[in-house]
Amino acid sequence: MALKVRKNKSPDPPTACPLTRCMAVIGGxxxxxxxxxxRAGPRRFSELRLDIPPISPKVLTTRLRELEDRGVVSRAVKPTSPPSVEYSLTELGQELIPAIDGIVRVGQKMKAP
Amino acid sequence: MALKVRKNKSPDPPTACPLTRCMAVIGGxxxxxxxxxxRAGPRRFSELRLDIPPISPKVLTTRLRELEDRGVVSRAVKPTSPPSVEYSLTELGQELIPAIDGIVRVGQKMKAP
DNA sequence: CTTTGTAGTTTCCAAACGGTAACCAGGCGG
DNA sequence: CCGCCTGGTTACCGTTTGGAAACTACAAAG
Structure with missing residues (x-):
C-alpha cells in the first residue's frame, strides 16, 4: 500500500511575505x-500626544517601541532638564512616507462609511 | 463666579482624518x-482563496464586502455555469497600488521580528 | 518641600477580531 | 437522483487589542 501524502503542511511564518510583514508593523x-x-522632523513624546489627541500614552509607547525594534524610528535622549526624548524616522522610515501619502490621497476620495 | 470651561470636547469621528479613514479599510x-x-486583473472568489491560502472564506467575504462598500473593489457576476463572481479594482482601488508597492519595498528591508 | 514637566508603566477590562467548522443554494454532469 | 462545483453564510469561541485611570521616577524651579 502506498504511503499517504501528509497534508499537515508546515504553516510558513506570517513574516515570510514582505507585505504581511510590513503590515504587521504599520497596521496597529x-x-x-x-x-x-x-515626517517633518524629530518630535518628542508629549508633542506626539498633542499631535494625536486620542492616542493613550500606553499605546504611543507600544507603537514607538515596535517601530524602533523594526528600524523605522530612532530614539534619542537629549540631556535637557528635564531630559527629553526625541523620536525621528530612520532612512527606512522615510521610505514609508510616499506610501502613506498614497494612502492619504485615497482616503480623501473614499466614500464615507 | 466665572463659568467653568467645559472640557467634554465633542470627539470628532475617526473618519474625519483621511489617513485614519483609509487605514480603517485597508488595516484589516x-x-x-x-x-x-x-492588481493584475479580475479574480474570482476561489482564485483569491488559492492566492492567499490562510484566509478563511468568512474573512475573505468580509474584506471583499468592505472594499466594495468603500468603492475600492467592484463585483461582477458572470453567467457561466455554475455562475462565477469576478472581483476587480476600481479606479480608486488602482490608486492604492503604488502605496502598497511602497509598503512591500519597506517590508523587504525590514528587520525580522 | 511642594509643584511642575517629561516620559513613561501598570492594572484592569470590554469589545472587536479573526479562526474553525459546519452548513446552504442553485445548476449541471453522470 | 447523487454528488460536485462555486460562492458563500452562520454559530461559536479564544485571543488580541486598545482604552481608562492611576501610578512612578527624576530633575529643577520656586
Missing part, C-alpha cells in the same frame, strides 16, 4: 499617524 | 493581500 492603531507626524 | 487582516492579488 495610530501607527501611520505617528509616522505621519514624524 | 489580509486586506492589502487581496488588493495585491487583484
Amino acid at each position: 492603531a495610530w501607527t501611520v499617524n505617528v509616522i505621519w507626524y514624524l | 487582516a489580509w486586506t492589502v493581500n487581496v488588493i495585491w492579488y487583484l
Whole structure:
C-alpha cells in the first residue's frame, strides 16, 4: 500500500511575505499617524500626544517601541532638564512616507462609511 | 463666579482624518493581500482563496464586502455555469497600488521580528 | 518641600477580531 | 437522483487589542 501524502503542511511564518510583514508593523492603531507626524522632523513624546489627541500614552509607547525594534524610528535622549526624548524616522522610515501619502490621497476620495 | 470651561470636547469621528479613514479599510487582516492579488486583473472568489491560502472564506467575504462598500473593489457576476463572481479594482482601488508597492519595498528591508 | 514637566508603566477590562467548522443554494454532469 | 462545483453564510469561541485611570521616577524651579 502506498504511503499517504501528509497534508499537515508546515504553516510558513506570517513574516515570510514582505507585505504581511510590513503590515504587521504599520497596521496597529495610530501607527501611520505617528509616522505621519514624524515626517517633518524629530518630535518628542508629549508633542506626539498633542499631535494625536486620542492616542493613550500606553499605546504611543507600544507603537514607538515596535517601530524602533523594526528600524523605522530612532530614539534619542537629549540631556535637557528635564531630559527629553526625541523620536525621528530612520532612512527606512522615510521610505514609508510616499506610501502613506498614497494612502492619504485615497482616503480623501473614499466614500464615507 | 466665572463659568467653568467645559472640557467634554465633542470627539470628532475617526473618519474625519483621511489617513485614519483609509487605514480603517485597508488595516484589516489580509486586506492589502487581496488588493495585491487583484492588481493584475479580475479574480474570482476561489482564485483569491488559492492566492492567499490562510484566509478563511468568512474573512475573505468580509474584506471583499468592505472594499466594495468603500468603492475600492467592484463585483461582477458572470453567467457561466455554475455562475462565477469576478472581483476587480476600481479606479480608486488602482490608486492604492503604488502605496502598497511602497509598503512591500519597506517590508523587504525590514528587520525580522 | 511642594509643584511642575517629561516620559513613561501598570492594572484592569470590554469589545472587536479573526479562526474553525459546519452548513446552504442553485445548476449541471453522470 | 447523487454528488460536485462555486460562492458563500452562520454559530461559536479564544485571543488580541486598545482604552481608562492611576501610578512612578527624576530633575529643577520656586
